[in-house]
Amino acid sequence: MADILFLAHRVPFPPDRGDRIRAHHLLKALARLAPVHVGCFAESAAERTGEAALAALAASHCIAPRTKPLAVAGIEAVLAGKPVSIAAFHSRELAAWVRKAIAQHDIGAIFVFSGQMGQYVPDDFAGRVIIDLCDVDSAKFASYAANGERAWINSREARLLALEEEGLGRRADATLLISHAEAALYRSRLSAPDEVNVQVVGNGIDADYFDPAIFVPEPMLASLPGPHFVFTGQMDYRPNEQAALWAIEKLVPQLRLRYPGALLHVVGRNPTTRLMAQHGLPGVQVWGEVPDVRPFLAGADVVIAPLLIARGVQNKVLEAMAMARPVVLTPDAATGIAAQDGVHWVTSTADPQAMCAVLEPLLADPDARLRIGAAARRFVLDHHGWDAVLAALPALVGMVAKGERDAA
Template sequence: MDRARAGVMGEILFLAHRVPFPPDRGDRIRSHNLLKALARLAPVHVGCFAESAGEGEDALAALAASHCIAPRTKPLPLAGIEAVLTGKPVSLTAFHSRKLEAWVHDTITAHNIAVIVIFSGQMGQYIPADFKGRVVIDLCDVDSAKFASYADVGERVWLNAREARLLAIEEERLGARADATILISEAEAALYRSRLTAPDKVNVEVIGNGIDAAFFDPAATIPHPVVAGLPGPHFAFTGQMDYRPNEQAALWVIEALMPKLRARFPQAMFHVVGRNPTGKLMAHHGTPGVQVWGEVPDVRPFIAAADAVLAPLLIARGVQNKVLEAMAMAKPVVLTPDAATGIAASDGEDWLVCPPDPAAMCARIEALLRDPEAPARIGAAARRFVLDHHGWDAMLAPLAGLIGMADEGQRHAA
């Protein structure tokens, strides 16, 4: 686009807690597509964190008007000590960088920044108190509620309860500061509003997650030859495997569900596909019916080789990309109600929703596989649903209006 023309309306400062490249995990998929949509409206200056040297550098240089990548090197114990001393959530101190703070100040001073777009609540701390332009914050989901749920089930109760309490204060502060606060689903928006002391002071909007259905296309994907060469049936679970809800769900399948499935299907295999599997998961690798693959260059062949994709999340926030990806790949997805949040598909038609009860889920899967037509029928309906309701262009259409650049979006589209 004509960047000189866009500059008349002002430029955008975009801050994210991870480099939006590559789009290979849930939060990065969303921030990646958000950034691309913003870059179609005006020049974008990007500040973010990276966990390794050079991560996303070339991709950001090609897309952004300028960028700053701060190293994510602060050890968690140090962030915890800093949080206790300052009375802040660990989520904020873990993502505090003087380098990024200085860059934000210099960028706003040097450029005509009309709007700051924040991706994830940890980055709200970088909004200058005296900034006069628009502020839009994409919280995605309610992090404070996530930590509260951890405390409720007895996980590091004091720490998680403290994090939940302090994050709730920060989430309300950010909502009151922003011109618009975005949540990923109507359910998350309702949860967020319910936790506010002054909900009338916060403009809450919903932008759901999309899917690149041209990329996740079963017709263009060859099933993984090793998986496809084994008897099966095969069940896949994908995601960042050091993320506690994913680890918990995969362990539940391995320990509670797979024994029942293998009693009915003796050759059944469960494939855990995703980077950084924990020690608890790796301890099950190679046990009967379990394969932990770790990081792979492409999850699509594993999804294509599966008879069904499982998403039995016991704690879930927002919209699950793993579910949308499997649906786009025309696979029947068996999932818990928590994992179904934010996706308005129909049980029994587009997917199979089942409570996290091993006997009940096993029975639902057995009925699916015993019907020779059901997997293809449900998979085809799942892909149709995704194509109709979850394209990224449709999901992000309201963004231009929220940041005050609707006219720019219309002119660019023309």
């Protein structure tokens, strides 16, 4: 059996944020098929903490430093006519390691996780190429531009990144998207959609890890009357920051009129300066990075996901559902998860009055919260276990699992 080359824009250990969780489980599944050589990036020494775990799993690996300032990446991108997203992840060190890995090992397939890494696939590589775009990044930048955020820069990024995404799709044997909605969006932006093999591989969840039966609420949440609302995520990611600020500025004041003890807990690493400035306002607690998000989910009366811009499947939503918490979310945050409104979660528009109107019945009815939470966990167990989600992976890379080979 030939080896696999796996290229990712972050070290896929530990699985502690959305993109790293997906890369982590993909890598583990690929390693059950064949030896895997892993090339990836680390932005800091802290991101190298997973290197020992990576070395134990991979046949070989390279972690290239990603220290290029964004301004430098921007200049390189303008000079080359490329998206900044691509220039920011260009590394001579990693490119040389990829060439060496292909020369020294029998690489039968290259699995590219995230579009930024497609630039490392050699034009003359004859094996299978799988591109996991996850979601349509170009559409995200287009949304930013449409909202007036650095309109010229984001419009340029959206346009050039769309060309890059199409080129990758044409190059690959299969192009993966995280949901049917993202796949349809991607196809709609292609000039020749019939020439690109688009497949859907969703996101999974480790429901044994996110198990409400083994967790008690965070003590601070348990000690205060509440009600407690929790929003989780990587807080320097613009859509999460935007959602948290909307909740703090628009939703919390309305909630506090109805529930004077209401507290919003913003939980997640790297909160921006603007977010941290909100910490301590009436009804607002910005926690930043915590050792374990599960006690915060366990202590939530309701988990909220008021995303105004979202791409793909939101792990934060699946995690809360696995913890059997009632989730109130915007339609954008619900994209890609085929749950039923009013049964597995409750949706609301990004309007504070509308969201309060759906929160009030939940807060008034503990049995309804328990019922929705239990249904949410059952939904995750039935539809989003990683083994089920990644069942098509062997066929995609043209291999079978080791156990299947032994039985043949």
